Amino acid sequence: MSVPDPARRNERSRRAILEATRALLTETGYADLTIGAIAARAGVGKQTIYRWWNGKGAVVLDAMVEAAENAGRExxxxxxxxxxxxxxxxxxxxxxxxxxxxxxxxxxxxxxxxxxxxxxxxxxxxxxxxxxxxxxxxxxxxxxxxxxxxxxxxxxxxxxxxxxxxxxxxxxxxxxxxxxxxxxxxxxxxxxxx
Amino acid sequence: MSVPDPARRNERSRRAILEATRALLTETGYADLTIGAIAARAGVGKQTIYRWWNGKGAVVLDAMVEAAENAGRExxxxxxxxxxxxxxxxxxxxxxxxxxxxxxxxxxxxxxxxxxxxxxxxxxxxxxxxxxxxxxxxxxxxxxxxxxxxxxxxxxxxxxxxxxxxxxxxxxxxxxxxxxxxxxxxxxxxxxxx
Amino acid sequence: MSVPDPARRNERSRRAILEATRALLTETGYADLTIGAIAARAGVGKQTIYRWWNGKGAVVLDAMVEAAENAGRExxxxxxxxxxxxxxxxxxxxxxxxxxxxxxxxxxxxxxxxxxxxxxxxxxxxxxxxxxxxxxxxxxxxxxxxxxxxxxxxxxxxxxxxxxxxxxxxxxxxxxxxxxxxxxxxxxxxxxxx
Amino acid sequence: MSVPDPARRNERSRRAILEATRALLTETGYADLTIGAIAARAGVGKQTIYRWWNGKGAVVLDAMVEAAENAGRExxxxxxxxxxxxxxxxxxxxxxxxxxxxxxxxxxxxxxxxxxxxxxxxxxxxxxxxxxxxxxxxxxxxxxxxxxxxxxxxxxxxxxxxxxxxxxxxxxxxxxxxxxxxxxxxxxxxxxxx
DNA sequence: GGATAATCGAGACGGTACGTCACGTCTTGCT
DNA sequence: AGCAAGACGTGACGTACCGTCTCGATTATCC
Known part of the structure; x- marks a missing residue:
């Protein structure tokens, strides 16, 4: 229906979600990676994930992009x-x-x-x-x-x-x-x- | 528990399953490919699939191998x-x-x-x-x-x-x-x- | 925490909330009556409702009492x-x-x-x-x-x-x-x- | 889509569900009565409840009817x-x-x-x-x-x-x-x- | 009349329960 | 015995609302 306002986005939650995603990915692997688990680990409601991402793939992508950006590519x-x-x-x-x-x-x-x-x-x-x-x-x-x-x-x-x-x-x-x-x-x- | 006897396997069902798998893959794509859908399409009980294959991947693999074998590789x-x-x-x-x-x-x-x-x-x-x-x-x-x-x-x-x-x-x-x-x-x- | 000051209450909002409540009740029935829907219909923030009422029931009650008061009871x-x-x-x-x-x-x-x-x-x-x-x-x-x-x-x-x-x-x-x-x-x- | 076959219904599950419903109703009250809780208490999947009942109300009704039938009405x-x-x-x-x-x-x-x-x-x-x-x-x-x-x-x-x-x-x-x-x-x- | 403080609209947030889906197993006749 | 059919326990899904919270914008009193 309506699109959320990125200006009001909670940066803390965003970071916690990506961090939790990376942690779970390395700890338990992709098979055990669920949106619910990410939300729980990040101390966040599931809806907050669905509000800003389309699904598991999009979250994982962002998690990886963020990680990659910290490494130089030159x-x-x-x-x-x-x-x-x-x-x-x-x-x-x-x-x-x-x-x-x-x-x-x-x-x-x-x-x-x-x-x-x-x-x-x-x-x-x-x-x-x-x-x-x-x-x-x-x-x-x-x-x-x-x-x-x-x-x-x-x-x-x-x-x-x-x-x-x-x-x-x-x-x-x-x-x-x-x-x-x-x-x-x-x-x-x-x-x-x- | 007990291992099924390949000798009693129903060849008709085997073929129907692989055929249904290929059909569903091309028709509706991989997203709609479920064991249940394959079974329904093949007119087969789900158990018949699980009896002879480990899961979706194994079925798809067999479906493809069978298709590939018909094409020459030389x-x-x-x-x-x-x-x-x-x-x-x-x-x-x-x-x-x-x-x-x-x-x-x-x-x-x-x-x-x-x-x-x-x-x-x-x-x-x-x-x-x-x-x-x-x-x-x-x-x-x-x-x-x-x-x-x-x-x-x-x-x-x-x-x-x-x-x-x-x-x-x-x-x-x-x-x-x-x-x-x-x-x-x-x-x-x-x-x-x- | 702190108790709101009734003197500063917005009469316009109060009326809009009760009116929206009555409208939604007759239009879509009780099933579709949510605080969020009332707030949206009244053009009001949800907090404004929670500030002055305990919940859905209290709002509905007020809406009905107000309606009943207009009818004589003698x-x-x-x-x-x-x-x-x-x-x-x-x-x-x-x-x-x-x-x-x-x-x-x-x-x-x-x-x-x-x-x-x-x-x-x-x-x-x-x-x-x-x-x-x-x-x-x-x-x-x-x-x-x-x-x-x-x-x-x-x-x-x-x-x-x-x-x-x-x-x-x-x-x-x-x-x-x-x-x-x-x-x-x-x-x-x-x-x-x- | 398709309607389930009552002949294949699991009587054990049916009874466990109604029993769990009565237990939860008296223990925790209606407010804390959720389909999920009934299912968990009955050792049953949620789907088994939704397969045979329309919702919480229908389950509670059956639970009460069953209880009432045991009492004489004459x-x-x-x-x-x-x-x-x-x-x-x-x-x-x-x-x-x-x-x-x-x-x-x-x-x-x-x-x-x-x-x-x-x-x-x-x-x-x-x-x-x-x-x-x-x-x-x-x-x-x-x-x-x-x-x-x-x-x-x-x-x-x-x-x-x-x-x-x-x-x-x-x-x-x-x-x-x-x-x-x-x-x-x-x-x-x-x-x-x- | 300007300062200041509470209320306001808006809506993101952490949660809980929802009702659905597919999984892989189990049960019931039928062949 | 294998089979078609499909009910079962399980658990993740994505959604809907809950009641709380944060944010500027807008009043409305008090100095």
Whole structure:
């Protein structure tokens, strides 16, 4: 019916809800994460959650976005592309290896599969910033001409994501290194100038 | 308590259940897919489903595996790697573009995220055969030495899967072609023999 | 905490609240009568209601008392008891037959069943004046000695009220007449003076 | 949508629910009576209640009807009308004086005010049998001709009910006796035969 | 007439109960 | 025995109101 007034929103409650969401996510996992449990843990009425979010997925998304925003997303530029890519790829592997983070990411991924609008939110607010940071770094590198940089970024993260999702194999630093080498081979000018 | 006797299993019911599962997945989507709905649609008691499957995920998996088995998985070998890869990649893009297939795949993906054991089943029965077919084709090609072929396969499918899951961009034949070119550039010997 | 100052009370709001209460009672019935709805309809904050009333029942009571005060309660005294009682009983039947009034009376009756203190208020402010008016009229009549006049009044209204509450039969003028005749038979001296 | 099959109803659950309802009604009163509490107390799912009853009122009604059916409703016929009426009226006063019974009766009365269909049920299954028993006794008595016996019954119970509902005075045996005397005076032939 | 304090409209808040939904198990005939 | 049908205990869902609270805006007395 009527839309709530964000100006009157209780910041304390908002924070408590996101904090409780993160806590429950790591403690009991996504399966045991219910709106009721979040509300109880945050000392908040369920309606306060439903007032500001569309459902569990939206809450979890906000919880993750807030967490991600506290971490920097900028890539270093050492001048050597391989070094920089190794850094970010190994960091991503580490994130996937962290059980808590991995569980949370799985959680939100489930939601994106069920809710298209949420998927757009996740893509734009959570994923895009990270991918764009890599894309930005690629722009300063000397690559084969005519490349679609979005595609190159996906060449790096796609296989990682694929292996994590489908658990087709171990996610190690070596695996990340191998991906970087393959990607660099794919984008390096065929006849490097002297 | 007691384990059911597979010999007495009603093949008619089994087929009706899997058929109903596929129908509901494409008709109403994964959201409306419940064991009760499948049973009603199949004209079957719920217990008959629970007797033979562990839950929704297992049923959906079987439904998909059965469908996949009807399609061949063998890759052609024209002698030209690029041609063969283009074929399989474009076919995959087409599958993802088919709303019915896409919805079904999303369904089973949700389940793999929630159930580790099911994930293994999906990986081994549904995914591995397809990936192995590509891997087999790669073995007959002349590539840079020392490559991890599993990784190369993921270099091809990972970005596709990534883009499909996260909807970061359109899934077109051009995109598939670009991926094939990048992958081939990545695996081709640096100094091709004359 | 602190007690509100009645001197500063907004008469406009008070009237709007009682008016809205009456309107909602007749329009949508008691089921849809909530403090929130009253406040919205009256263009008033909920707190303004809670500041001056204990709850729904108290508001409804005031709404009815105010309405009742506008109607006179005095019984005529034509000298003939039967004539006068017929008048008041038929009037009561008419009130019960009016859907709006009937609904409102049901509403407040519910509240008296749930809240003993409110019941006392209703009894003293709403009911007693009407019953006392009849009692007063009875005092001027020549009756059998030793009668409990309160009981006689209840002999008249009790059956009416019973039939209205339990819907055990139609509430007609004839029914009222019959009651009056029975009651008069019950209270008339056995050996009437010539 | 579909209507449940009464043949498959679980008698154990039915009994547990009605028993729990009676227990909660006397223990904590009607205010604290919730469907959830009944279900918990009965060791039953809420849905099992909603499957067979329309709501709280219907459950309470059944609980009371069941209790009432265990008590006999037949009036004695000593040959002396006054004696028999005194018995039943004093018994009714006693019921109203019992806090548990009184509370339960208030409960179901609230519901009848809110739900017309339920009111009919209460009238026909709970009230009518009792009133009809009295009516039957009246038929064997020598009364003034032309009386509406339903009205006479209401002349007895109406005032009692009125006083109980509105708490306009104490409900004592003396009060019951007075009512009986008034009613008998109202219905006795004016010129008794010798 | 300006200061100041309470009331006001509005509606967010922490709660409780609601009535519905799907789960996975159990029960009842039927085949 | 397996089966169709569906009732069952369980527990989360999302909604509706409750009565309290917080917020500026608006009175209405008191200095």
């Amino acid at each position: 890539l270093p530029d050492t001048g050597d592309l391989r070094t920089d890519l190794l850094l970010v790829m190994r960091a991503t592997v580490a994130e996937f290896a962290d059980p808590a983070l991995s569980e949370t990411t799985r959680a939100i991924t489930v939601e994106t599969l069920l809710d298209e609008e949420l998927a757009a939110q996740v893509r734009d607010r959570l994923l895009r910033p990270q991918l764009d940071a890599v894309k930005k770094r690629l722009r300063t590198a000397r690559l084969r001409p005519g490349l679609d940089l979005d595609q190159v970024v996906e060449l790096l993260f796609g296989p990682l994501y694929h292996r994590w999702m489908l658990r087709t194999g171990p996610l190690t630093d070596d695996y990340a290194d191998g991906l970087v080498d393959l990607a660099i081979a794919a984008v390096t000018p065929a006849w490097p100038q002297p | 890759l052609p070998d024209t002698g030209d790697l690029r041609t063969d890869l283009l074929l399989v990649m474009r076919a995959t893009v087409a599958e993802f573009a088919d709303p019915a297939l896409s919805e079904t795949t999303r369904a089973i993906t949700v389940e793999t995220l929630l159930d580790e054991e099911l994930a293994a089943q999906v990986r081994d029965r549904l995914l591995r055969p397809q990936l192995d077919a590509v891997k087999k084709r790669l073995r007959t090609a002349r590539l840079r030495p020392g490559l991890d072929l599993d990784q190369v396969v993921e270099l091809l499918f990972g970005p596709l899967y990534h883009r499909w899951m996260l909807r970061t961009g359109p899934l077109t034949d051009d995109y598939a072609d670009g991926l094939v070119d990048l992958a081939i550039a990545a695996v081709t010997p640096a100094w091709p023999q004359p | 019984l005529p005294d034509t000298g003939d008891l039967r004539t006068d009682l017929l008048l008041v009983m038929r009037a009561t039947v008419a009130e019960f037959a009016d859907p709006a009034l009937s609904e409102t009376t049901r509403a407040i009756t519910v509240e008296t069943l749930l809240d003993e203190e409110l019941a006392a208020q209703v009894r003293d402010r709403l009911l007693r004046p009407q019953l006392d008016a009849v009692k007063k009229r009875l005092r001027t009549a020549r009756l059998r000695p030793g009668l409990d006049l309160d009981q006689v009044v209840e002999l008249l209204f009790g059956p009416l009220y019973h039939r209205w509450m339990l819907r055990t039969g139609p509430l007609t003028d004839d029914y009222a007449d019959g009651l009056v005749d029975l009651a008069i038979a019950a209270v008339t001296p056995a050996w009437p003076q010539p | 009036l004695p016929d000593t040959g002396d009308l006054r004696t028999d009426l005194l018995l039943v009226m004093r018994a009714t006063v006693a019921e109203f004086a019992d806090p548990a019974l009184s509370e339960t009766t208030r409960a179901i009365t609230v519901e009848t005010l809110l739900d017309e269909e339920l009111a009919a049920q209460v009238r026909d299954r709970l009230l009518r049998p009792q009133l009809d028993a009295v009516k039957k006794r009246l038929r064997t008595a020598r009364l003034r001709p032309g009386l509406d016996l339903d009205q006479v019954v209401e002349l007895l119970f109406g005032p009692l009910y009125h006083r109980w509902m509105l708490r306009t005075g104490p409900l004592t045996d003396d009060y019951a006796d007075g009512l009986v005397d008034l009613a008998i005076a109202a219905v006795t032939p004016a010129w008794p035969q010798p």
